[in-house]
Amino acid sequence: MIILFFGFFVNAQNKQLLYNFTDIPQSLMVNPGATIQNNAFFGIPALSGIYAGVGTSEVSLYDLFADDGVDFNTKVRNAVYSINTNDVQRINEQLELFNVGIKIGGLFSKNYISFGIYQELNAFNYWPEDLAILAYEGNSSNIGRAFNLSHLNAKGELLTVFHVGFHRKVNEQFSYGVRAKLYSGIIDISSTKNKGSFLTSLGVDNTYIHTLISDVEVRTSGVAELREEDVEGDDVFNILKNRALLGGNIGAGVDFGVTYNANDRWTYTASLQDFGFIHNKTDIETYTLKGEYALEGVEIPFDDIVNGGSVSADWQEIVDEIEEAFPRDTLRDAYTTMRPLKLNGAVIYRFGRKNKKVLDECNCTSEVNNGYPSSMGAQLFAETHSRYPQLALTLFYYRRLSNFFRLKTTYTIDKFSKTNIGLGISSHFANFNFYLLADNLLEYYNISNANSASLQFGFNYIFPKKD
Amino acid sequence: MPLLIKKYNTILLLILSSFLMFSCVKDVDFDQAETLTIEPVIDASLFYFELSASSVGNAPNNDITPLSVQDTTKMDVFSKPFFKENLQEAAFIFEFENTSQREFNAKIVFYDVAYNQLDEIDILINGPTISRTHRYAPSEIDKITNTEYLKLELELLPGTPLLDPNSTGALSLKSSGTFFMNIDAD
Numbered sequence: 191m192i193i194l195f196f197g198f199f200v201n202a203q204n205k206q207l208l209y210n211f212t213d214i215p216q217s218l219m220v221n222p223g224a225t226i227q228n229n230a231f232f233g234i235p236a237l238s239g240i241y242a243g244v245g246t247s248e249v250s251l252y253d254l255f256a257d258d259g260v261d262f263n264t265k266v267r268n269a270v271y272s273i274n275t276n277d278v279q280r281i282n283e284q285l286e287l288f289n290v291g292i293k294i295g296g297l298f299s300k301n302y303i304s305f306g307i308y309q310e311l312n313a314f315n316y317w318p319e320d321l322a323i324l325a326y327e328g329n330s331s332n333i334g335r336a337f338n339l340s341h342l343n344a345k346g347e348l349l350t351v352f353h354v355g356f357h358r359k360v361n362e363q364f365s366y367g368v369r370a371k372l373y374s375g376i377i378d379i380s381s382t383k384n385k386g387s388f389l390t391s392l393g394v395d396n397t398y399i400h401t402l403i404s405d406v407e408v409r410t411s412g413v414a415e416l417r418e419e420d421v422e423g424d425d426v427f428n429i430l431k432n433r434a435l436l437g438g439n440i441g442a443g444v445d446f447g448v449t450y451n452a453n454d455r456w457t458y459t460a461s462l463q464d465f466g467f468i469h470n471k472t473d474i475e476t477y478t479l480k481g482e483y484a485l486e487g488v489e490i491p492f493d494d495i496v497n498g499g500s501v502s503a504d505w506q507e508i509v510d511e512i513e514e515a516f517p518r519d520t521l522r523d524a525y526t527t528m529r530p531l532k533l534n535g536a537v538i539y540r541f542g543r544k545n546k547k548v549l550d551e552c553n554c555t556s557e558v559n560n561g562y563p564s565s566m567g568a569q570l571f572a573e574t575h576s577r578y579p580q581l582a583l584t585l586f587y588y589r590r591l592s593n594f595f596r597l598k599t600t601y602t603i604d605k606f607s608k609t610n611i612g613l614g615i616s617s618h619f620a621n622f623n624f625y626l627l628a629d630n631l632l633e634y635y636n637i638s639n640a641n642s643a644s645l646q647f648g649f650n651y652i653f654p655k656k657d
Numbered sequence: 658m659p660l661l662i663k664k665y666n667t668i669l670l671l672i673l674s675s676f677l678m679f680s681c682v683k684d685v686d687f688d689q690a691e692t693l694t695i696e697p698v699i700d701a702s703l704f705y706f707e708l709s710a711s712s713v714g715n716a717p718n719n720d721i722t723p724l725s726v727q728d729t730t731k732m733d734v735f736s737k738p739f740f741k742e743n744l745q746e747a748a749f750i751f752e753f754e755n756t757s758q759r760e761f762n763a764k765i766v767f768y769d770v771a772y773n774q775l776d777e778i779d780i781l782i783n784g785p786t787i788s789r790t791h792r793y794a795p796s797e798i799d800k801i802t803n804t805e806y807l808k809l810e811l812e813l814l815p816g817t818p819l820l821d822p823n824s825t826g827a828l829s830l831k832s833s834g835t836f837f838m839n840i841d842a843d
Contacts, residue, residue: 255685262689328697330835396705397752397833487702487832490728490809496712496721505731 203243203282203312204571206584206600207614207627208646209534210459213596214616214625215291215650218304220534221461222355222367223447226302230292231623234649239286239308243644245606247277250641270326275319275341278580278605283311286648291355304369305354309434312530313346314575329390333398336387339406343576345380347527348412349373349468350434355445366448375439375468376430377412378527382576396486404516406479409525411439411470433472441468443529455562457538464529471524481516531574538567564589571604580605594618602629606642623650693842696745703749703832704730704809710757710824719813719820723764727810736770741802745795745839750832751780753787757826760814768806775800782828783814 209220215231216239217224233239249269254262291304320337329337355369386404393399412433416426432438443466450458488505540562569584582604590596600612612629630643713721734740755761761782767775780789793801811828 252685255687255689257684257686257689262692263694266693266695325697326695328699328836328838330698330700333700390700393702393831395707395831396702397750397831398700398702400702485702486705488704488730488732490704490706490730490830492706492708492726492728492811493712495726495728496708496716505733 203530203532203573204580204582204584204602204604205241205627205644205646206569206571206582206586206602207598207612207629209461209569209571210536210538210567210586211588211596211598211614211616211625211627213618214623214648215304215652216286216289216625216648218291218355218357218367218369219289219308220463221447221449221459222304222357222369222445223365223449223461224357224367224459225365225449226291226293226357226359228291228652228654230653231290231650233286233289233306234651235288236285237649238289239284239646239648241282241284241644241646243282243642244280245642246279247605247641248273249277267326270322273317273319275317275338277317278575279315279317281311281313282644285309289650300359302357302359303355304357307350307352309348309350311346311348313344314530315344316341316577318342318344324388329388329400332390334389334391336389339386339388339404340384342384342406343382345382345527345576346377347375347379347468348377349375352436353445363451364449367446369445371443371445371464371466372436373439373441373443373466373468373529374434374436375411375441375470375472376433377410377416378439378468378470379408379410379413380527381406381408383407393486395489399484399486401482401484402516403482404479407476408478409470409476410474411525412473414475415473438472439468439470441529442466455540457540458536459538460535461533463532463534465531466529467526468529469524469526474522474524476519476521476523476525478519478521479516480519483512483515485512528574533572534569536567536569538565540565569600598627600629604642610642618652621652621654623652624648625650691842695838695840697838697840699834699836699838701834701836703834704807705829705831706809707827707829708811709827710759710820711822713757713759713813714820714822714824719759721761721811721813723810723812726812727808729768729806729808731805732807733805735801735804740836743838743840744798744802744836746798746837747793747801748835749778749791749793750835751778751787751789751791752831753780753782753828754831755782755785755787755826755828757820757824757828758818759816759820761828762812762814763830764808764810764812766808766810767800767804768808769803770805772806775803 205220208214208217210224211217212225212227215228218226249272254265254269285308287307287309289304289306291302293299293302295301318341320341324337352372352374353369355367357365357367359365384406386406389401390398391401415429443464445461445463447461448459452458485508488508542562542564544561565588567586569586571582571584572579582602584600584602586598586600588596588598594617596616598614602610602612604610607630609632610629611631612627613631614625614627616623616625626647628645633643713719753763763780763782765778769775778791780787
């Protein structure tokens with residue numbers, strides 16, 4: 191069951207449950223300026239942060255694959271005609287290999303550093319509406335319709351990230367943080383700047399004229415070497431391992447974050463993640479299809495045959511012309527990709543009866559929640575993509591249930607869903623922290639019907655804060 | 658109080674684990690993907706010509722016979738794997754327009770790679786516009802998918818007047834194919 195569960199859960203990079211959930215040390219990964227509630231922590235290696243999410247707007251897996259007796263091809267038909275080029279499909283996965291944080295410069299220091307390595311996989315696709323319709327219907331029922339090649343817009347990346355973050359609490363009101371990142375790109379595939387069209391219209395000399403105007407480019411890095419025939423299991427692993435450890439494409443980036451406590455009830459936070467790039471230079475193969483050609487068919491030169499007798503139509507000549515019009519180049523030039531930039535912002539309001547006893551028991555600092563057991567607020571998330579940013583708005587409620595349990599629930603509206611309820615818990619037993627964050631709970635009874643879902647969990651050892 | 662908290666925790670753990678246990682995938686059958694079939698219909702221009710009456714008038718004795726006016730062209734697109742594996746039915750549409758004063762006969766012949774004749778379409782052009790659709794059912798589709806060469810020949814039918822270099826009008830052809838594909842998952 192659990193395995194199945196993982197199989198499906200691979201959501202958007204929006205980590206609405208983790209953001210501002212400062213009981214969990216990993217909240218520093220989404221805001222390096224987040225409030226810090228420990229003197230030091232270390233993540234249990236490979237188990238400290240496991241994140242997976244999928245999202246498909248408009249059509250869910252269940253819409254297609256439900257065992258409901260409806261003919262599959264009917265469902266495909268409904269899907270093809272209900273999704274358009276603004277719909278997206280995405281997969282995200284992250285795995286922390288290790289993550290450590292420690293206050294530096296003594297007990298009363300205001301400085302904290304954290305560092306670690308994680309691995310990340312992202313795939314993002316805009317539904318290629320026109321190409322899908324062309325493949326599905328053909329051009330016959332679409333005479334006069336120009337199929338837009340810019341609908342082809344997809345990218346995928348696999349990388350390792352080495353990071354070190356610095357956090358400084360300036361005073362009780364304000365803290366900030368910066369995280370420097372070194373990206374080690376393993377695989378990159380992107381095709382996001384395509385232009386052109388394919389049109390069949392009524393011709394002049396013949397029934398139809400077929401016009402292709404194409405400026406299409408697919409860039410790959412790290413794919414060709416793996417595709418070679420004699421590359422097998424162990425080799426693949428070695429190649430990937432080498433690239434993961436800075437042996438492939440190198441890039442750099444930075445995260446910023448701030449927390450501002452306006453008073454004991456109101457707090458504002460903001461962060462920017464992955465402001466950076468990867469320079470892809472290893473094992474590059476870039477495929478292009480650039481050119482223009484209009485075809486009316488093969489002209490039979492009967493006039494010339496009658497007059498001269500020796501000319502002949504030549505299909506091969508047309509084939510050659512077309513191939514010449516669209517030189518298929520495979521380029522090896524290095525290229526640079528920008529990382530998807532992520533922006534978070536939040537307003538937090540605290541309320542409830544201050545519980546002095548809880549405060550004392552947990553040795554929590556007063557600034558964490560200022561003794562209020564509950565808080566609520568709103569968060570905004572934005573992520574850059576090739577066409578337009580993906581946005582999400584979240585309302586949340588946080589409650590410190592006990593010293594051992596803290597809970598956050600979220601309601602998120604985004605492109606994927608208007609009914610996304612999430613629940614996260616952070617448990618603290620004997621300095622061990624276990625957290626589990628999952629969204630789209632309303633769809634839990636049938637996860638395949640969810641348009642998006644994400645799961646994140648991990649184990650940490652936390653040295654409690656004493657001051 | 659601590660006891661209460663413990664109770665609380667137990668309940669929470671139960672709720673939590675029940676989430677994990679009961680999250681499931683209901684009645685989903687991914688094998689359905691194997692039944693995927695798409696049936697795009699492709700329209701493509703084929704060949705065309707325009708033969709002016711004055712050109713015919715240039716020929717000695719209006720000698721437009723199959724031997725003198727014919728053209729064979731390589732047309733191996735239909736035998737490419739995409740068509741060979743997925744073409745279900747096809748229709749060829751020939752539209753002749755004749756503004757000359759004489760009648761013609763046109764013949765379209767399909768050959769395989771060894772020049773064996775696969776099919777022949779004869780069209781009598783005895784009016785100003787002649788439109789002919791020739792269909793290939795699934796049972797005879799390999800006539801198309803084996804085609805490597807196409808021959809088009811023209812014959813001027815006996816009649817009057819004799820065309821001369823000043824004759825007006827022309828015989829033209831526009832042709833297209835409609836290809837009914839059936840592309841399945843395997």
